[in-house]
Amino acid sequence: MAALRAFVPPLAIAVAIVLAGVAGHFAGPLWGWGVAGLAAAGALASFWLATHPVSRAAAVPDQHPARSRGGDAWPWLALLSGIPDPALMLDSRGVVLGANPAAASFFPNGIGRHISxxxxxxxxxxxxxxxxxxxxxxxxQVRSVVPVERTLVGQATPLFGQQKLEPTEPALLLVIRDHTAEHQIAEMRADFVANASHELRTPLASLKGFVETLQGAAKDDPVARDKFLAIMALQATRMSRLIDDLLSLSRIEMREHVPPTDRVALAPVIADVVAALRPLAEKANIVVEVVQGATLLGEGVIVLGDRDELAQVAQNLIQNAIKYGRLGGRIEVAISRRADRAQLSVKDDGIGIAPEHLPRLTERFYRVVPKDSRERGGTGLGLAIVKHIVNRHHGVLDITSKPGEGSVFTVRLPLA
Amino acid sequence: MNNHIVTSYDAEFAELDRATAEMGGLAEKLLADAFAALSRRDPRLAASAAASDGDIDRLERQVQERAITMIARRQPVANDLRHIFSVLKVAGDLERIGDLAKNIAKRALALSGETHPKPLINGLGHMTELALRQLKDVLDAYANRDGAKALMVWHGDAGLDLLYNSVFREQLTYMMEDPRTIGLCTHLLFAAKNIERIGDHTTNIAENINYLVTGVVLSDPRPKNDDTTSLLLRHRPMDAA
Incomplete structure (x- = not known):
């Protein structure tokens, strides 16, 4: 019997690994290895137990299970750290006895307390x-929506079947895998189609209308033809801009659950964006001024971030300020440090935004005055993109505005 | 945390916290599922979400019975008494949150055959997201006895109120523009109100955490921004007739 117990688990590991290969072929490598990884981890644990049947009885963890390495205690903590995914050991009451380093971010300060x-x-x-x-x-499988969308799959494996255990003995192995990326791909596709079809229908219908007119009534009317072609070009530009924005929104959402790790100095990023937008500002006769607040020892404001995404935040905010600012007005872009946060604010002196719209601005396709926004070339996604980028950076977007006086968009980001 | 001479007393406290956390997890999922069912028009999800409210109610009764037994047997004082009373109140608020979310799930069931305007659902989605964030933060604060985080939630409810005002206005405008949407919009209006109420119960929990951690009752009036009770949109097309 003991021989059989010792034999089965390695077999289970082998089977799991073979299955992973097969599953990988059919279901995409990540998913296949994910399932097999969980199964193999469980098998690994029971394998160890099967080959060390005597030591289990002595495995009574003390208050600090992490240190119960001596004597005959079985080294389950070492086993946990051999698993690349977040893994935890629970006792039969559901109290967390220990966790591997990968589990730390999922279960902060959970050791010694009930898993719930x-x-x-x-x-x-x-x-x-x-x-x-x-x-x-x-x-x-666990799906959560806040603070960022996340999908976790996992397995709870009891180590000793239904055997009666001391309440504080290791009893259950919990292995978890982050499946957000795989899940997002499927979700995104559906979302993209829904949004795209909804928003692209209007310009597409108008394009079709003009094409029909040009084929029919306005066939030989050069004046009307030029006029219609100009409108069609405008609509086509709008559609391509919309598709660009939808794609970049999808891209950002896809990796929203992975915080960026690069160290980025804000000032040069902002300077580049402002320089690129200068022609647009000049057209509206608006002055864009960059103010950098006093920093300690003259060092720049550095954040943990993704350079391109931060540039997009600045670009969307400054572009909005130009679009909705006062002709001949002034935009102030300020970078500063506030306690443990970096702060980027964009202030315009335009018409401002009524309070009932403020909390809604970051919703997709929310427009204060729909016609106005479309005429100014807005896609209704600019601030939604900003919000998702800021979210990924664990930052905050704050909007204040007084109708008639202008608006301030402030982004606060953790310092590097 | 507390170290009592009788360890089973500690175990009883741990059990209370565990049941409360479990209730919180169910309430979070119920709200998220209720909105998902509404936006995706998924009657099966709506039904299963509504059914899960029974689990929350069962846990609340469990918490109540345990707390009463503890009071009777242990005659707790000071910290312990505060702990037990906070748990009772928090469980009560979570049970109400469950009821309100269940009400949204039932509306989702009623509306599953209707088409609804995307902008209105977007507004509700935004409210749900904010309410879920507040609820998550307050439950995390409860599990970790984090008074500062609880206070943040307490202040954060003003944002949800502002959002509710905006959604309320938008829905009224919709109904005035197209009376055919009144049936649908009324359901959505109640759903929005429910989410706003969930926000209020969340702040109650935050107040209780603050009391549990500091022993002081928050006395400042909570920042409120809900002005829908006095809101009447002026443009009334019916008057012209």
């Missing part, structure tokens, strides 16, 4: 409960 205090998603909790009650492995 670190993660309260019903799917995870019920998998843990079921696994302990039935003595068989349970897999689960």
């Amino acid at each position: 205090l670190a993660n309260r998603s019903p799917e995870l909790l019920s998998a843990v409960e079921q696994a302990l009650a039935r003595g068989s492995a349970q897999s689960f």
Whole structure:
């Protein structure tokens, strides 16, 4: 019997790995390895237990399970750290005994407390409960919406079936894998189609209308033809801009759950953007002024960020300020440091925004005056893009405005 | 945290916190699912979300029974008494949040055959996102006894109120422009109101955490921005008839 117990788990690992290869062929490599990884981790743990049947009895963790390495205690913590995905060891009451480094970001300060205090998603909790009650492995999937969309899949594997254990003994292995990226791809596609079809229909219908007119009534009318072609060119430009914005929004949402890690100095990024927008500002006779607040020891304001995305934030905000600013007005772009935050603010002296619109501005396709926005070449996505980028950077976007006096858009980002 | 001579007393407290966390997790999921069912017009999701409210109610009764037993058997004082009372109140608020979210799920079920204007759903989506964020923060603050975070949530409700005002106006405008949307918009209006109420219960929880951590009751009037009770849009096409 003992020989059989020792034999089965390695077989399970082998089977899991072979299955992963096969699954990888059909379902895309990430998913296949994901499932097999979870299965192999469970198998690995039970393999160790099967080959060390005597030591289990002595495995009574003390208050600090991380240090219970001596004597006959089985080295489950070392086992956990051998798993690349977030992995936790729970006792039979559901209290977290220990976790590997990968689990730290998912379950901050959870050790020594019930798992529900670190993660309260019903799917995870019920998998843990079921696994302990039935003595068989349970897999689960958790979708969360805030603060960023995230999909986790995982498995709760009871180590000793339904055997009666001391309440503080290691009893259950919980392995989790971040499946956000895979899930987003499917979700994005649906979202993109829904948004695109909704917003592209209007310009497309007008294009078709003009084409029909040019083929029919206005066939031999050169004046009307020039006029219509100019409108058509405008509509086509609008459609391509819309597609560009939708694509960049999708791209940003896709990696929103992965915080950026580069160190970026804000000032040069802003300077480039302002220089690129100068012709547009000059056309509206608007002066764009960059103000850099006093910084300690003259060093620049450096944030953890993605350079291109931060440039896009600045570009969208400054472009908006030019679009909705006063002709002949002034825009102030300020970079400064406030406590532990970097701050970028764009202030215009335009018509301002009524208070009931302020909280809505970052919604997709929300427009204060729809006709006005379209005429100014807006896609209705500029601030939605800003919001998602700021979200990815763990920052905050703050908008204040007084009708008739102008608006201030402020982005606060964590310093590097 | 507390270290009592009788360890089973600590275990009873841990059990109270566990049940409260579980209730919170169910309430979060119920609200997220209720809105997802509404926006995707998914009657199955709506039905399963509405059914999960029963679990929240069951847990609340459990928490109440446990708390009463603890009071009767242990005669708690000071911190312990505050802890038990906070749990009771927090569980009560979570149960109400569950009810309000369930109400949205039921409306989602009623509306699953209707087409609805995307902008209106966008506004509700934004409200749901903000309410979920507040709820997540307050539950995290409760699990970690984080008074500062609770205070942040308490102040954050003003943002949800502003958003509600805006959504309320938008829905009224829609109904005035096209009376055929009145049936649909009324449901959406109630859904928006429910989310706003969820925000209020979330701030109640924040107040309780503050009380639990500091022992002081928040006495400043909470910043409120809901002015829909006094809002009447002037343009009334019916008067012209």
